[in-house]
Amino acid sequence: MTAQIDLTRAFRQGLFDGSLPPGVTAHAPDEAATRFAVYRNNVAHGLTRALARRFPVIERLVGADFFAATARLFLRDHPPRDPRLFLWGEGFPAFLQAFRPLRDLPYLPDVARLEWLRGQAYHAADARPAPRDALATAATDPARFTLHLHPSVQLLRSRFAVVSIWQANQPGAAQPDKPLRPDRAENALILRDTADRVPVFALSPGEAAFLAALLRGDSLLAAAALAEGADPGPLLTRLIQTGTLAGLLERTAQ
Template identity: 45%
Template sequence: MSLQQRFAVALLDPELECPAQLRAWNGSDPAKRFAVYRNNVLSSLIDALAASFPVVQQLVGENFFRAMAAVHVRNSPPRSRLLAHYGAGFPAFIEGFAPAASLPYLADMARLELLRIEAYHAADAGPVASDALATALATPERVGALCFQLHPALGVLDSAFAVVSLWAAHQDERPLAGFDPLQAECALVQRRGLEVEVLGIRPGDARFIQSLQQGQPLGQAAERALARDAEFDPARCLSHLLGSGAIIQFAYDNQGQCP
Protein backbone atom coordinates (compact mmCIF):
# COMPACT_ATOMS: atom_id res chain seq x y z
CA MET A 1 0.00 0.00 0.00
CA SER A 2 1.35 3.39 -0.98
CA LEU A 3 1.77 6.28 1.43
CA GLN A 4 -1.14 8.03 -0.22
CA GLN A 5 -3.39 5.00 0.30
CA ARG A 6 -2.29 4.62 3.94
CA PHE A 7 -2.95 8.32 4.47
CA ALA A 8 -6.48 8.05 3.06
CA VAL A 9 -7.33 4.95 5.09
CA ALA A 10 -5.98 6.43 8.32
CA LEU A 11 -8.00 9.60 7.83
CA LEU A 12 -11.25 7.73 8.39
CA ASP A 13 -10.09 5.12 10.88
CA PRO A 14 -9.49 6.59 14.36
CA GLU A 15 -7.78 3.37 15.44
CA LEU A 16 -4.94 3.88 12.97
CA GLU A 17 -1.96 6.05 13.79
CA CYS A 18 -0.54 8.80 11.65
CA PRO A 19 1.48 7.24 8.77
CA ALA A 20 5.10 7.03 9.90
CA GLN A 21 6.50 8.59 6.73
CA LEU A 22 4.71 11.91 7.24
CA ARG A 23 6.87 14.91 8.07
CA ALA A 24 5.93 18.48 9.01
CA TRP A 25 7.67 21.26 7.12
CA ASN A 26 8.79 22.95 10.35
CA GLY A 27 9.82 19.81 12.23
CA SER A 28 6.76 19.76 14.50
CA ASP A 29 4.93 16.57 15.44
CA PRO A 30 3.01 15.45 12.30
CA ALA A 31 0.63 13.34 14.41
CA LYS A 32 -0.96 16.45 15.93
CA ARG A 33 -1.43 18.03 12.52
CA PHE A 34 -2.83 14.78 11.15
CA ALA A 35 -5.34 14.57 14.01
CA VAL A 36 -6.64 18.06 13.21
CA TYR A 37 -6.88 17.24 9.51
CA ARG A 38 -8.66 13.95 10.26
CA ASN A 39 -11.23 15.76 12.38
CA ASN A 40 -11.80 18.42 9.72
CA VAL A 41 -12.32 15.81 6.98
CA LEU A 42 -14.82 13.84 9.06
CA SER A 43 -16.71 16.97 10.09
CA SER A 44 -16.92 18.28 6.54
CA LEU A 45 -18.33 15.00 5.24
CA ILE A 46 -20.88 14.85 8.06
CA ASP A 47 -21.82 18.45 7.26
CA ALA A 48 -22.35 17.44 3.62
CA LEU A 49 -24.75 14.69 4.67
CA ALA A 50 -26.57 17.05 7.04
CA ALA A 51 -27.06 19.52 4.19
CA SER A 52 -28.45 16.79 1.94
CA PHE A 53 -30.69 15.11 4.53
CA PRO A 54 -32.08 17.94 6.70
CA VAL A 55 -35.37 16.26 7.58
CA VAL A 56 -33.60 13.05 8.59
CA GLN A 57 -31.50 15.18 10.95
CA GLN A 58 -34.60 16.90 12.32
CA LEU A 59 -36.26 13.55 12.98
CA VAL A 60 -33.39 12.15 15.05
CA GLY A 61 -31.74 15.29 16.39
CA GLU A 62 -28.36 16.74 15.52
CA ASN A 63 -26.27 14.69 17.97
CA PHE A 64 -27.73 11.35 16.90
CA PHE A 65 -27.51 12.30 13.23
CA ARG A 66 -23.85 13.27 13.43
CA ALA A 67 -22.95 10.08 15.28
CA MET A 68 -24.85 7.99 12.72
CA ALA A 69 -23.36 9.92 9.80
CA ALA A 70 -19.84 9.46 11.19
CA VAL A 71 -20.28 5.68 11.08
CA HIS A 72 -21.49 5.90 7.49
CA VAL A 73 -18.63 8.21 6.44
CA ARG A 74 -16.03 5.83 7.84
CA ASN A 75 -17.64 2.86 6.11
CA SER A 76 -18.45 4.61 2.83
CA PRO A 77 -16.15 7.54 2.05
CA PRO A 78 -16.92 9.63 -1.05
CA ARG A 79 -15.68 8.43 -4.43
CA SER A 80 -16.04 11.84 -6.07
CA ARG A 81 -14.94 15.34 -5.19
CA LEU A 82 -18.53 16.52 -5.85
CA LEU A 83 -19.99 16.35 -2.35
CA ALA A 84 -23.44 17.36 -3.60
CA HIS A 85 -23.76 13.77 -4.85
CA TYR A 86 -22.39 12.17 -1.68
CA GLY A 87 -24.86 10.06 0.25
CA ALA A 88 -26.34 7.74 -2.37
CA GLY A 89 -25.81 4.82 0.01
CA PHE A 90 -27.03 6.63 3.12
CA PRO A 91 -30.68 5.44 2.99
CA ALA A 92 -29.66 1.77 2.79
CA PHE A 93 -27.16 2.34 5.61
CA ILE A 94 -29.89 3.88 7.80
CA GLU A 95 -32.16 0.91 7.10
CA GLY A 96 -29.57 -1.41 8.61
CA PHE A 97 -28.45 0.93 11.42
CA ALA A 98 -29.75 -0.76 14.58
CA PRO A 99 -29.87 2.36 16.81
CA ALA A 100 -32.36 3.92 14.35
CA ALA A 101 -34.70 0.92 14.33
CA SER A 102 -37.31 2.73 16.43
CA LEU A 103 -37.94 5.06 13.47
CA PRO A 104 -38.75 2.60 10.66
CA TYR A 105 -39.65 5.43 8.26
CA LEU A 106 -36.25 7.11 8.57
CA ALA A 107 -34.64 5.26 5.64
CA ASP A 108 -37.51 6.14 3.30
CA MET A 109 -37.31 9.78 4.36
CA ALA A 110 -33.65 9.64 3.37
CA ARG A 111 -34.68 8.10 0.03
CA LEU A 112 -37.12 10.96 -0.53
CA GLU A 113 -34.45 13.55 0.24
CA LEU A 114 -32.04 11.74 -2.08
CA LEU A 115 -34.62 11.91 -4.88
CA ARG A 116 -34.85 15.66 -4.29
CA ILE A 117 -31.08 16.03 -4.66
CA GLU A 118 -31.09 13.95 -7.83
CA ALA A 119 -33.98 15.99 -9.23
CA TYR A 120 -32.24 19.26 -8.52
CA HIS A 121 -29.03 18.19 -10.28
CA ALA A 122 -30.69 16.29 -13.16
CA ALA A 123 -30.13 17.44 -16.72
CA ASP A 124 -32.51 19.89 -18.33
CA ALA A 125 -34.89 18.60 -20.98
CA GLY A 126 -37.65 20.26 -22.96
CA PRO A 127 -41.22 18.93 -22.90
CA VAL A 128 -42.72 17.03 -25.80
CA ALA A 129 -44.87 18.95 -28.28
CA SER A 130 -48.32 18.69 -26.69
CA ASP A 131 -50.23 18.81 -29.97
CA ALA A 132 -48.25 15.89 -31.42
CA LEU A 133 -48.83 13.82 -28.29
CA ALA A 134 -52.53 14.71 -28.24
CA THR A 135 -52.83 13.42 -31.80
CA ALA A 136 -51.11 10.16 -30.83
CA LEU A 137 -53.34 9.70 -27.78
CA ALA A 138 -56.40 10.22 -29.98
CA THR A 139 -55.58 7.10 -32.02
CA PRO A 140 -57.19 4.29 -29.92
CA GLU A 141 -55.82 1.35 -31.92
CA ARG A 142 -52.21 2.42 -31.30
CA VAL A 143 -52.34 4.23 -27.97
CA GLY A 144 -51.40 1.14 -25.95
CA ALA A 145 -48.11 0.87 -27.83
CA LEU A 146 -47.01 4.41 -27.01
CA CYS A 147 -43.65 4.64 -25.25
CA PHE A 148 -42.72 7.67 -23.19
CA GLN A 149 -39.39 9.05 -22.14
CA LEU A 150 -39.85 10.94 -18.89
CA HIS A 151 -37.86 13.89 -17.61
CA PRO A 152 -34.65 12.84 -15.81
CA ALA A 153 -35.64 15.01 -12.82
CA LEU A 154 -38.78 12.95 -12.21
CA GLY A 155 -38.65 10.52 -9.29
CA VAL A 156 -41.15 8.25 -7.51
CA LEU A 157 -41.03 6.74 -4.04
CA ASP A 158 -43.56 4.05 -3.16
CA SER A 159 -43.25 3.93 0.62
CA ALA A 160 -44.82 1.91 3.40
CA PHE A 161 -44.70 5.08 5.51
CA ALA A 162 -46.18 8.58 5.48
CA VAL A 163 -43.14 10.18 3.88
CA VAL A 164 -45.08 12.91 2.06
CA SER A 165 -46.89 14.01 5.22
CA LEU A 166 -43.67 13.89 7.24
CA TRP A 167 -41.89 15.95 4.60
CA ALA A 168 -44.69 18.53 4.47
CA ALA A 169 -44.79 18.80 8.26
CA HIS A 170 -41.08 19.60 8.36
CA GLN A 171 -41.60 22.32 5.73
CA ASP A 172 -44.32 23.88 7.93
CA GLU A 173 -46.88 22.98 5.26
CA ARG A 174 -49.00 20.91 7.65
CA PRO A 175 -49.03 20.15 11.40
CA LEU A 176 -46.92 17.31 12.74
CA ALA A 177 -49.95 15.94 14.58
CA GLY A 178 -52.94 14.42 12.87
CA PHE A 179 -51.46 11.67 10.72
CA ASP A 180 -50.07 8.19 11.23
CA PRO A 181 -46.38 7.98 10.18
CA LEU A 182 -46.88 4.25 9.58
CA GLN A 183 -49.52 4.87 6.90
CA ALA A 184 -48.28 4.08 3.38
CA GLU A 185 -47.86 7.00 0.99
CA CYS A 186 -46.40 7.50 -2.48
CA ALA A 187 -44.34 10.54 -3.43
CA LEU A 188 -43.73 12.18 -6.78
CA VAL A 189 -40.62 14.35 -6.96
CA GLN A 190 -40.45 16.78 -9.85
CA ARG A 191 -38.59 19.95 -10.77
CA ARG A 192 -40.19 23.11 -12.09
CA GLY A 193 -37.48 25.57 -13.03
CA LEU A 194 -35.09 25.46 -10.07
CA GLU A 195 -37.77 24.43 -7.57
CA VAL A 196 -38.05 20.78 -6.57
CA GLU A 197 -41.55 19.72 -5.51
CA VAL A 198 -42.73 16.77 -3.44
CA LEU A 199 -46.30 15.72 -4.19
CA GLY A 200 -48.46 12.95 -2.81
CA ILE A 201 -49.83 10.61 -5.48
CA ARG A 202 -52.01 7.49 -5.55
CA PRO A 203 -50.40 4.03 -5.57
CA GLY A 204 -51.66 3.46 -9.12
CA ASP A 205 -50.01 6.66 -10.31
CA ALA A 206 -46.74 5.60 -8.69
CA ARG A 207 -46.86 2.15 -10.33
CA PHE A 208 -47.77 3.71 -13.69
CA ILE A 209 -44.92 6.23 -13.69
CA GLN A 210 -42.41 3.63 -12.50
CA SER A 211 -43.51 1.30 -15.29
CA LEU A 212 -43.02 4.02 -17.89
CA GLN A 213 -39.58 4.77 -16.46
CA GLN A 214 -38.74 1.07 -16.76
CA GLY A 215 -39.51 1.17 -20.49
CA GLN A 216 -42.97 -0.41 -20.56
CA PRO A 217 -45.46 0.84 -23.18
CA LEU A 218 -48.55 2.71 -22.11
CA GLY A 219 -50.93 -0.27 -22.25
CA GLN A 220 -48.77 -2.48 -20.03
CA ALA A 221 -48.05 0.36 -17.64
CA ALA A 222 -51.77 1.07 -17.26
CA GLU A 223 -52.54 -2.63 -16.63
CA ARG A 224 -49.92 -2.77 -13.88
CA ALA A 225 -51.27 0.40 -12.33
CA LEU A 226 -54.86 -0.89 -12.33
CA ALA A 227 -53.73 -4.15 -10.75
CA ARG A 228 -52.26 -2.11 -7.91
CA ASP A 229 -55.04 0.49 -7.65
CA ALA A 230 -58.54 -0.11 -9.04
CA GLU A 231 -59.25 3.64 -8.97
CA PHE A 232 -56.26 4.53 -11.13
CA ASP A 233 -57.15 7.09 -13.82
CA PRO A 234 -54.60 7.02 -16.67
CA ALA A 235 -56.02 10.16 -18.30
CA ARG A 236 -55.61 12.17 -15.11
CA CYS A 237 -52.07 10.93 -14.53
CA LEU A 238 -51.04 11.59 -18.13
CA SER A 239 -52.57 15.05 -17.93
CA HIS A 240 -50.41 15.84 -14.91
CA LEU A 241 -47.26 14.51 -16.56
CA LEU A 242 -47.93 16.48 -19.69
CA GLY A 243 -48.87 19.65 -17.84
CA SER A 244 -45.72 19.56 -15.71
CA GLY A 245 -43.44 18.98 -18.71
CA ALA A 246 -42.49 15.52 -17.47
CA ILE A 247 -42.95 13.81 -20.87
CA ILE A 248 -40.02 14.73 -23.11
CA GLN A 249 -40.30 12.19 -25.97
CA PHE A 250 -42.66 9.53 -27.26
CA ALA A 251 -42.54 6.79 -29.87
CA TYR A 252 -44.42 3.63 -30.82
CA ASP A 253 -43.39 0.09 -30.04
CA ASN A 254 -44.71 -3.11 -31.59
CA GLN A 255 -42.82 -5.66 -29.51
CA GLY A 256 -44.25 -5.04 -26.05
CA GLN A 257 -41.15 -3.21 -24.86
CA CYS A 258 -40.05 0.34 -25.51
CA PRO A 259 -36.73 1.02 -27.26
Protein backbone atom coordinates in the same frame (compact mmCIF):
# COMPACT_ATOMS: atom_id res chain seq x y z
CA MET B 1 7.47 5.74 -4.55
CA THR B 2 6.77 3.49 -1.59
CA ALA B 3 7.72 6.20 0.95
CA GLN B 4 4.91 8.46 -0.18
CA ILE B 5 2.41 5.63 -0.54
CA ASP B 6 3.15 4.43 3.00
CA LEU B 7 2.90 7.95 4.36
CA THR B 8 -0.36 8.63 2.52
CA ARG B 9 -1.83 5.38 3.83
CA ALA B 10 -0.77 6.24 7.38
CA PHE B 11 -2.13 9.76 7.01
CA ARG B 12 -5.47 8.44 5.79
CA GLN B 13 -5.55 5.98 8.69
CA GLY B 14 -4.77 8.77 11.13
CA LEU B 15 -7.64 10.87 9.80
CA PHE B 16 -10.01 8.19 11.03
CA ASP B 17 -8.34 6.81 14.17
CA GLY B 18 -6.28 9.78 15.35
CA SER B 19 -2.89 8.05 15.13
CA LEU B 20 -0.13 10.45 14.16
CA PRO B 21 1.47 9.57 10.80
CA PRO B 22 5.25 9.07 10.88
CA GLY B 23 7.18 12.29 10.39
CA VAL B 24 4.26 14.62 11.09
CA THR B 25 5.53 17.43 13.28
CA ALA B 26 5.08 21.11 14.05
CA HIS B 27 7.17 24.15 14.97
CA ALA B 28 6.44 23.14 18.57
CA PRO B 29 6.63 19.35 18.09
CA ASP B 30 4.46 18.63 21.15
CA GLU B 31 1.60 20.36 19.30
CA ALA B 32 1.80 18.07 16.28
CA ALA B 33 -1.21 15.96 17.32
CA THR B 34 -3.36 19.04 18.01
CA ARG B 35 -2.47 20.56 14.66
CA PHE B 36 -2.94 17.25 12.83
CA ALA B 37 -6.42 17.15 14.36
CA VAL B 38 -7.36 20.12 12.14
CA TYR B 39 -7.26 17.73 9.18
CA ARG B 40 -9.26 15.12 11.07
CA ASN B 41 -11.91 17.71 11.88
CA ASN B 42 -11.93 19.17 8.37
CA VAL B 43 -12.44 15.76 6.76
CA ALA B 44 -15.13 14.64 9.23
CA HIS B 45 -16.91 18.00 9.22
CA GLY B 46 -16.70 18.46 5.44
CA LEU B 47 -18.10 15.02 4.69
CA THR B 48 -20.76 15.31 7.40
CA ARG B 49 -21.95 18.59 5.89
CA ALA B 50 -21.94 17.02 2.42
CA LEU B 51 -24.13 14.19 3.71
CA ALA B 52 -26.41 16.66 5.50
CA ARG B 53 -26.87 18.65 2.28
CA ARG B 54 -28.02 15.43 0.61
CA PHE B 55 -30.22 14.28 3.55
CA PRO B 56 -31.50 17.46 5.28
CA VAL B 57 -34.78 15.91 6.45
CA ILE B 58 -32.95 13.00 8.08
CA GLU B 59 -30.75 15.52 9.89
CA ARG B 60 -33.85 17.39 11.03
CA LEU B 61 -35.61 14.21 12.18
CA VAL B 62 -32.74 12.84 14.28
CA GLY B 63 -31.22 16.19 15.31
CA ALA B 64 -27.92 17.73 14.23
CA ASP B 65 -25.77 16.08 16.91
CA PHE B 66 -27.14 12.58 16.36
CA PHE B 67 -26.85 13.07 12.61
CA ALA B 68 -23.20 14.13 12.90
CA ALA B 69 -22.38 11.09 15.05
CA THR B 70 -24.20 8.79 12.60
CA ALA B 71 -22.49 10.42 9.62
CA ARG B 72 -19.07 9.80 11.16
CA LEU B 73 -19.80 6.11 11.46
CA PHE B 74 -21.14 6.00 7.91
CA LEU B 75 -18.21 7.83 6.33
CA ARG B 76 -15.68 5.68 8.16
CA ASP B 77 -17.01 2.55 6.43
CA HIS B 78 -18.45 4.12 3.28
CA PRO B 79 -16.24 7.07 2.30
CA PRO B 80 -16.91 8.72 -1.06
CA ARG B 81 -15.34 6.91 -4.00
CA ASP B 82 -15.52 9.87 -6.38
CA PRO B 83 -14.84 13.63 -6.16
CA ARG B 84 -18.39 14.20 -7.43
CA LEU B 85 -19.90 14.33 -3.97
CA PHE B 86 -23.46 14.33 -5.30
CA LEU B 87 -22.86 10.65 -6.10
CA TRP B 88 -22.07 9.89 -2.46
CA GLY B 89 -24.69 8.59 -0.05
CA GLU B 90 -26.58 5.99 -2.06
CA GLY B 91 -25.74 3.48 0.68
CA PHE B 92 -26.93 5.75 3.50
CA PRO B 93 -30.57 4.51 3.54
CA ALA B 94 -29.42 0.88 3.92
CA PHE B 95 -26.94 1.98 6.59
CA LEU B 96 -29.78 3.65 8.52
CA GLN B 97 -31.88 0.52 8.14
CA ALA B 98 -29.20 -1.59 9.80
CA PHE B 99 -28.36 1.01 12.46
CA ARG B 100 -29.70 -0.35 15.74
CA PRO B 101 -30.01 2.96 17.61
CA LEU B 102 -32.57 4.04 14.98
CA ARG B 103 -34.69 0.86 15.15
CA ASP B 104 -37.63 2.80 16.57
CA LEU B 105 -37.80 5.06 13.50
CA PRO B 106 -38.38 2.42 10.80
CA TYR B 107 -39.53 5.05 8.27
CA LEU B 108 -36.15 6.81 8.21
CA PRO B 109 -34.55 4.64 5.47
CA ASP B 110 -37.41 5.37 3.05
CA VAL B 111 -37.28 9.09 3.82
CA ALA B 112 -33.55 8.88 3.08
CA ARG B 113 -34.32 7.05 -0.19
CA LEU B 114 -36.65 9.87 -1.14
CA GLU B 115 -33.95 12.46 -0.41
CA TRP B 116 -31.40 10.48 -2.39
CA LEU B 117 -33.75 10.36 -5.40
CA ARG B 118 -34.32 14.11 -5.12
CA GLY B 119 -30.56 14.68 -5.35
CA GLN B 120 -30.37 12.52 -8.45
CA ALA B 121 -33.34 14.36 -9.98
CA TYR B 122 -31.60 17.70 -9.34
CA HIS B 123 -28.60 16.61 -11.43
CA ALA B 124 -30.47 14.51 -14.01
CA ALA B 125 -30.03 15.22 -17.71
CA ASP B 126 -32.14 17.94 -19.32
CA ALA B 127 -35.06 17.23 -21.65
CA ARG B 128 -37.40 19.67 -23.35
CA PRO B 129 -41.13 19.49 -22.62
CA ALA B 130 -43.19 17.77 -25.31
CA PRO B 131 -45.26 19.85 -27.75
CA ARG B 132 -48.66 20.88 -26.36
CA ASP B 133 -50.58 18.43 -28.52
CA ALA B 134 -48.49 15.38 -27.59
CA LEU B 135 -51.01 13.90 -25.21
CA ALA B 136 -53.89 14.43 -27.64
CA THR B 137 -51.88 12.64 -30.28
CA ALA B 138 -51.18 9.75 -27.92
CA ALA B 139 -54.87 9.53 -26.99
CA THR B 140 -55.77 8.85 -30.63
CA ASP B 141 -53.98 5.52 -30.44
CA PRO B 142 -52.97 4.73 -26.83
CA ALA B 143 -51.80 1.22 -27.66
CA ARG B 144 -49.26 2.63 -30.09
CA PHE B 145 -47.65 5.29 -27.90
CA THR B 146 -45.79 5.42 -24.67
CA LEU B 147 -44.78 8.61 -22.91
CA HIS B 148 -41.20 9.74 -22.77
CA LEU B 149 -40.75 11.25 -19.30
CA HIS B 150 -38.08 13.70 -18.18
CA PRO B 151 -34.99 11.83 -16.86
CA SER B 152 -35.60 13.31 -13.40
CA VAL B 153 -38.97 11.55 -12.97
CA GLN B 154 -38.85 8.81 -10.35
CA LEU B 155 -41.26 6.81 -8.24
CA LEU B 156 -40.72 5.67 -4.67
CA ARG B 157 -43.25 3.27 -3.15
CA SER B 158 -43.11 3.03 0.60
CA ARG B 159 -44.85 1.30 3.49
CA PHE B 160 -44.49 4.61 5.30
CA ALA B 161 -45.89 8.11 4.91
CA VAL B 162 -42.71 9.36 3.23
CA VAL B 163 -44.31 12.26 1.36
CA SER B 164 -46.14 13.60 4.40
CA ILE B 165 -43.03 13.25 6.56
CA TRP B 166 -40.86 14.93 3.95
CA GLN B 167 -43.31 17.80 3.45
CA ALA B 168 -43.81 18.38 7.18
CA ASN B 169 -40.05 18.72 7.60
CA GLN B 170 -39.40 21.34 4.96
CA PRO B 171 -38.11 24.71 6.20
CA GLY B 172 -41.14 26.86 7.05
CA ALA B 173 -43.63 24.01 6.60
CA ALA B 174 -46.92 24.46 8.44
CA GLN B 175 -47.47 21.96 11.23
CA PRO B 176 -50.03 19.33 10.14
CA ASP B 177 -53.51 19.68 11.72
CA LYS B 178 -53.40 16.19 13.14
CA PRO B 179 -50.39 14.10 14.13
CA LEU B 180 -48.69 12.31 11.28
CA ARG B 181 -49.21 8.58 11.08
CA PRO B 182 -45.85 7.42 9.76
CA ASP B 183 -47.00 3.83 9.17
CA ARG B 184 -49.51 4.79 6.46
CA ALA B 185 -48.22 3.68 3.04
CA GLU B 186 -47.49 6.43 0.53
CA ASN B 187 -46.06 6.63 -2.98
CA ALA B 188 -43.83 9.54 -3.95
CA LEU B 189 -43.45 11.14 -7.37
CA ILE B 190 -40.12 12.95 -7.59
CA LEU B 191 -39.31 15.22 -10.50
CA ARG B 192 -37.45 18.38 -11.51
CA ASP B 193 -39.72 21.09 -12.85
CA THR B 194 -38.97 23.76 -15.47
CA ALA B 195 -37.65 26.12 -12.75
CA ASP B 196 -35.22 23.38 -11.60
CA ARG B 197 -37.08 22.86 -8.33
CA VAL B 198 -37.45 19.25 -7.16
CA PRO B 199 -40.93 18.88 -5.62
CA VAL B 200 -42.37 15.67 -4.21
CA PHE B 201 -45.99 14.63 -4.80
CA ALA B 202 -48.07 11.84 -3.27
CA LEU B 203 -49.63 9.35 -5.69
CA SER B 204 -52.51 6.97 -5.08
CA PRO B 205 -51.71 3.25 -5.51
CA GLY B 206 -53.38 3.30 -8.94
CA GLU B 207 -51.43 6.37 -10.05
CA ALA B 208 -48.22 4.78 -8.81
CA ALA B 209 -48.95 1.62 -10.82
CA PHE B 210 -49.69 3.76 -13.89
CA LEU B 211 -46.44 5.73 -13.50
CA ALA B 212 -44.39 2.58 -12.87
CA ALA B 213 -45.74 1.16 -16.14
CA LEU B 214 -44.86 4.34 -18.04
CA LEU B 215 -41.37 4.39 -16.54
CA ARG B 216 -40.71 0.87 -17.81
CA GLY B 217 -42.00 1.79 -21.29
CA ASP B 218 -45.48 0.26 -21.35
CA SER B 219 -47.94 1.73 -23.82
CA LEU B 220 -50.37 4.32 -22.54
CA LEU B 221 -53.17 1.77 -22.92
CA ALA B 222 -51.33 -0.93 -20.98
CA ALA B 223 -50.36 1.55 -18.27
CA ALA B 224 -53.97 2.73 -17.89
CA ALA B 225 -55.14 -0.87 -17.58
CA LEU B 226 -52.83 -1.28 -14.58
CA ALA B 227 -54.10 1.87 -12.87
CA GLU B 228 -56.54 -0.03 -10.65
CA GLY B 229 -59.40 2.15 -11.81
CA ALA B 230 -57.62 5.38 -10.94
CA ASP B 231 -58.09 8.29 -13.35
CA PRO B 232 -54.65 8.99 -14.84
CA GLY B 233 -55.80 12.50 -15.83
CA PRO B 234 -54.55 14.44 -12.78
CA LEU B 235 -51.13 12.78 -12.93
CA LEU B 236 -50.81 13.46 -16.66
CA THR B 237 -51.79 17.09 -16.05
CA ARG B 238 -49.14 17.31 -13.36
CA LEU B 239 -46.47 15.92 -15.71
CA ILE B 240 -47.46 18.46 -18.36
CA GLN B 241 -47.57 21.36 -15.91
CA THR B 242 -44.13 20.56 -14.53
CA GLY B 243 -42.64 20.17 -17.99
CA THR B 244 -41.75 16.53 -17.37
CA LEU B 245 -43.76 15.02 -20.21
CA ALA B 246 -40.88 15.06 -22.66
CA GLY B 247 -42.42 13.45 -25.71
CA LEU B 248 -44.04 10.43 -27.27
CA LEU B 249 -42.35 7.23 -28.21
CA GLU B 250 -43.95 4.98 -30.75
CA ARG B 251 -43.93 1.39 -29.60
CA THR B 252 -42.76 -1.07 -32.16
CA ALA B 253 -44.75 -4.26 -32.67
CA GLN B 254 -44.14 -6.82 -29.93
